[in-house]
Amino acid sequence: MTEPVVRVDDLVTEVGGRRLVDGLSLELRAGQVLALVGASGSGKTTTGLAVLGEAPAGATVSGRVVVDGVEVAPGRPPRPGAVAYVPQHPAAVLNPVRRVGGVLREVAERHLPGPSRSRRIRRTTVSALVTDAVRRARLPTGPELPRRYPHQLSGGQQQRVVLAQALVANPVVLVADEPTTGQDAVTRAEVVDELRALAAEGIAVLLLSHDLDVVRALAHHVIVLRAGRPVESGVAARVLSRPAHEYTRALVAAQPHVATVITDRAADTGASVGAESDDGAGNAERLRVDSLVAHHGSGRRRSAVLHEVDLTAAAGECVAIVGRSGSGKTTLARCVTGLHAATSGTVTVDGAVLAPSLRRRSRDDLAAVQYVFQDARGSFDHHRRVLDQISRTAVRLHGASPEEAADAAMATLRRVGLDEEHARRVPHGLSGGELQRAALARALLARPRVLLCDEITSGLDTLTQHGILDLLAALRAESAGTLVLISHDMGVVARLADHVVVLDAGRVVERGPAARVLAEPAHPVTRALLGVPEREPDELIAR
Amino acid sequence: MSLGHYALRRLLVGVLQVLVVACAVFLLTEALPGDAAVALAGDNPDPARIEQIRRVMRLDLPLAERFWDWLAGLFRMDLGVSLVSQRPVAAFLADGLAPTLVLATLTLLVLVPLAVLLGVVAAVREGGPLDRAVTTVSVALHAIPEFAMAIVLVAVFGVRLRWLPPTAVGVGGDLLRHPAVLVLPLVVLLARPICSISRLVRAGMIEALDSDYVRHARRLGLSTGRVRLRHALPNAVAAAVPQLAHTTDWLLGGVIVVEAVFVIPGLGTALVDAVAARDLPVVQGLAVFFAVTTVLVNLVADVVGFRLSPRTEVVR
Numbered sequence: 001m002t003e004p005v006v007r008v009d010d011l012v013t014e015v016g017g018r019r020l021v022d023g024l025s026l027e028l029r030a031g032q033v034l035a036l037v038g039a040s041g042s043g044k045t046t047t048g049l050a051v052l053g054e055a056p057a058g059a060t061v062s063g064r065v066v067v068d069g070v071e072v073a074p075g076r077p078p079r080p081g082a083v084a085y086v087p088q089h090p091a092a093v094l095n096p097v098r099r100v101g102g103v104l105r106e107v108a109e110r111h112l113p114g115p116s117r118s119r120r121i122r123r124t125t126v127s128a129l130v131t132d133a134v135r136r137a138r139l140p141t142g143p144e145l146p147r148r149y150p151h152q153l154s155g156g157q158q159q160r161v162v163l164a165q166a167l168v169a170n171p172v173v174l175v176a177d178e179p180t181t182g183q184d185a186v187t188r189a190e191v192v193d194e195l196r197a198l199a200a201e202g203i204a205v206l207l208l209s210h211d212l213d214v215v216r217a218l219a220h221h222v223i224v225l226r227a228g229r230p231v232e233s234g235v236a237a238r239v240l241s242r243p244a245h246e247y248t249r250a251l252v253a254a255q256p257h258v259a260t261v262i263t264d265r266a267a268d269t270g271a272s273v274g275a276e277s278d279d280g281a282g283n284a285e286r287l288r289v290d291s292l293v294a295h296h297g298s299g300r301r302r303s304a305v306l307h308e309v310d311l312t313a314a315a316g317e318c319v320a321i322v323g324r325s326g327s328g329k330t331t332l333a334r335c336v337t338g339l340h341a342a343t344s345g346t347v348t349v350d351g352a353v354l355a356p357s358l359r360r361r362s363r364d365d366l367a368a369v370q371y372v373f374q375d376a377r378g379s380f381d382h383h384r385r386v387l388d389q390i391s392r393t394a395v396r397l398h399g400a401s402p403e404e405a406a407d408a409a410m411a412t413l414r415r416v417g418l419d420e421e422h423a424r425r426v427p428h429g430l431s432g433g434e435l436q437r438a439a440l441a442r443a444l445l446a447r448p449r450v451l452l453c454d455e456i457t458s459g460l461d462t463l464t465q466h467g468i469l470d471l472l473a474a475l476r477a478e479s480a481g482t483l484v485l486i487s488h489d490m491g492v493v494a495r496l497a498d499h500v501v502v503l504d505a506g507r508v509v510e511r512g513p514a515a516r517v518l519a520e521p522a523h524p525v526t527r528a529l530l531g532v533p534e535r536e537p538d539e540l541i542a543r
Numbered sequence: 544m545s546l547g548h549y550a551l552r553r554l555l556v557g558v559l560q561v562l563v564v565a566c567a568v569f570l571l572t573e574a575l576p577g578d579a580a581v582a583l584a585g586d587n588p589d590p591a592r593i594e595q596i597r598r599v600m601r602l603d604l605p606l607a608e609r610f611w612d613w614l615a616g617l618f619r620m621d622l623g624v625s626l627v628s629q630r631p632v633a634a635f636l637a638d639g640l641a642p643t644l645v646l647a648t649l650t651l652l653v654l655v656p657l658a659v660l661l662g663v664v665a666a667v668r669e670g671g672p673l674d675r676a677v678t679t680v681s682v683a684l685h686a687i688p689e690f691a692m693a694i695v696l697v698a699v700f701g702v703r704l705r706w707l708p709p710t711a712v713g714v715g716g717d718l719l720r721h722p723a724v725l726v727l728p729l730v731v732l733l734a735r736p737i738c739s740i741s742r743l744v745r746a747g748m749i750e751a752l753d754s755d756y757v758r759h760a761r762r763l764g765l766s767t768g769r770v771r772l773r774h775a776l777p778n779a780v781a782a783a784v785p786q787l788a789h790t791t792d793w794l795l796g797g798v799i800v801v802e803a804v805f806v807i808p809g810l811g812t813a814l815v816d817a818v819a820a821r822d823l824p825v826v827q828g829l830a831v832f833f834a835v836t837t838v839l840v841n842l843v844a845d846v847v848g849f850r851l852s853p854r855t856e857v858v859r
Contacts, residue, residue, distance in 0.1 A: 052762060077762070080762075080763070080764025081763060081764040083762075085759075085762060087755075087759075092754075092755040092756065093755045093756050093758070093759035094756055094759075095756040095757075095760070095774050095778070096756075096778070096852065096853070097777045097778055097781070097851060097852060097853060098773070098774065098777075103760075106765060106769070106773065107763045107764070107765065110763070110764050110765055110766070111764060149853045151853070162759075165763055166763070169763055169764055
């Protein structure tokens with residue numbers, strides 16, 4: 001208990017003259033959770049990798065890292081298996097051609113306790129180790145899972161499989177990199193429970209996260225990083241409730257918070273939005289979706305994703321579509337845009353029915369509905385300058401000349417807070433948040449009547465999220481376009497939405513004014529998304 | 544779709560492909576200039592004798608009728624008889640198949656382990672002297688056409704040094720009894736495929752070794768050898784499977800140049816002889832056989848590829 005399991009002294013990691021981590025020291029004892037908090041690019045992952053004895057390509061590292069009594073440096077990794085690492089994107093570290101069970105057994109073989117006796121005893125020991133790890137990682141222990149390939153697992157299961165692999169090796173430290181990013185509230189609560197249980201078993205947990213709710217629920221100590229430099233550290237409860245440094249205060253304030261914002265929205269929209277005014281109350285109905293049915297796959301693998309979904313949104317209104325992953329939110333949005341051809345049902349914008357497929361829509365219809373994707377980086381061509389790609393919207397959809405289009409694109413980019421310098425770069429030169437702004441600009445340039453935003457803030461840190469949400473709110477106020485927001489983050493929904501539609505397994509299970517749905521959720525799924533039924537609101541926070 | 548379903552559907556499509564090839568082959572060979580009857584009648588033929596031969600060989604019947612007869616024969620596995628020797632076409636196939644099969648099997652048995660080994664060794668020491676040597680030699684080898692290499696090898700090892708028999712003359716179809724005869728043809732057959740396949744394995748291996756899952760396997764404490772063999776290699780080999788299928792198909796078609804230089808009576812030789820003699824049923828029978836092997840080999844390759852990269856959803 002006295003000797004720290006991980007000890008980092010004055011760690012400096014430098015790449016090409018830029019310091020990724022600048023003078024970080026920390027101590028982590030068995031059974032404790034230490035959280036490194038900060039925006040993306042603040043050096044969290046680099047620190048986590050340093051504990052593994054790894055460094056980014058071309059980096060120079062100085063300082064001292066001791067893990068479990070062994071000094072660790074790049075090229076001198078800790079004792080194999082001593083440090084468990086669960087990266088932010090677990091899919092990348094799972095071998096696509098190896099079954100889950102095969103790899104688990106392989107790792108167990110390598111970490112058998114004691115000298116090997118007979119083959120049969122070894123085999124039963126391996127099985128016992130694997131079963132134990134699978135159970136501790138909260139995976140199903142049945143015969144199904146070991147036979148699966150990684151691509152047959154959900155994102156959450158992949159994360160747990162990576163965890164199980166590490167647990168087989170009996171680690172003393174767990175480095176968990178953004179374990180809750182992009183997960184819905186229910187899964188997040190599960191991950192928190194899982195990590196807490198591991199800490200209780202005596203594993204030291206180094207939590208790298210920008211999700212302050214999770215940090216609050218788990219961590220004993222917090223170190224706040226900004227551009228690689230620790231700006232504040234201390235006991236979690238103190239740092240998060242009474243932050244001393246202004247940067248920490250900004251981080252805490254930027255956290256979208258369901259409870260406080262609901263009342264705000266209720267105050268400013270309570271009068272205008274009548275109770276259950278789902279049929280649009282006769283005023284300018286902008287978007288209407290009627291009994292939409294959609295399928296994925298074909299032939300015998302065909303499965304229904306949406307069952308008779310209805311949706312209406314008035315001009316200038318913001319409708320949020322919420323639901324767990326796999327509930328059909330994105331498919332619904334893709335059907336509205338025409339990226340996915342619906343099996344039956346209609347999509348109407350300002351009274352005109354749109355063709356199911358994008359290819360058969362007129363330029364005006366295309367301009368009317370615009371889509372901003374979750375993965376902004378993936379929605380840009382890596383080799384062309386941002387400005388060129390954005391101005392193409394105006395050329396294609398409004399027939400503008402290239403010069404006019406470039407001017408219009410630049411004006412829109414300025415509106416979302418980007419300047420000529422950003423516009424001249426290729427997408428690689430922009431951060432995730434900047435690129436998401438550029439994607440918004442590209443959609444806005446089409447002057448859409450309906451703008452669909454699909455999880456555009458997940459994967460961004462809280463400060464960047466905050467900026468994007470402010471921008472959306474401002475845009476909505478000035479342009480009176482209809483916004484369809486797809487999100488599993490109820491904080492985001494509370495901030496922007498007038499109406500909420502809750503999807504579950506392709507069916508609308510609840511709908512109504514945002515203030516009502518968020519304050520008094522009627523359906524179990526809604527309650528689960530809000531984190532209401534299984535736990536009291538503060539239980540997640542109180543620990 | 545399960546693998547079984549996929550294979551079955553591919554097989555049905557394959558039957559269709561073979562049928563299309565059969566029709567095309569029949570029509571094309573019929574369109575060839577020259578006439579078997581004229582060729583058979585010898586020098587200074589008597590027109591009456593040519594007519595007689597035509598009648599006996601049923602060459603005077605309309606094209607459609609002969610095509611129908613031939614197709615019906617195909618379904619009974621009856622490929623017809625040779626115009627020249629009156630032997631069944633199936634007998635020609637059986638004779639030629641034995642040497643071709645021996646050569647193809649031996650080539651593959653040497654090729655696969657050697658090419659994979661070279662690819663892995665080069666990848667593991669990427670940029671090192673061994674890698675550069677393997678790369679240089681394989682690119683150079685790949686640039687030499689089979690016939691040139693065959694002739695040089697025969698001249699050096701067969702004629703000048705007399706280490707190995709220059710050709711298989713006198714051995715007949717039974718090549719396995721005289722292994723020395725097989726050495727030079729094997730070397731020639733191996734030279735180019737070994738380059739292409741080892742290059743593919745090397746590229747796949749380098750990519751796999753640099754992947755996150757291999758890095759993670761090392762973090763989990765697995766030994767270097769295991770990581771290379773069980774984690775990187777399966778991903779690397781997947782890329783080489785289609786090329787291997789292509790090579791197998793090429794070998795089963797009887798590599799005409801190699802058979803000609805070494806006088807091996809394989810399928811390639813049978814085809815060349817039949818074309819020269821305008822022996823249409825034999826040409827047609829061989830073409831249908833080649834179509835069948837091509838379809839089957841590619842089917843097997845796709846099934847193997849599917850096992851090696853389970854991620855790929857089977858398309859069509």
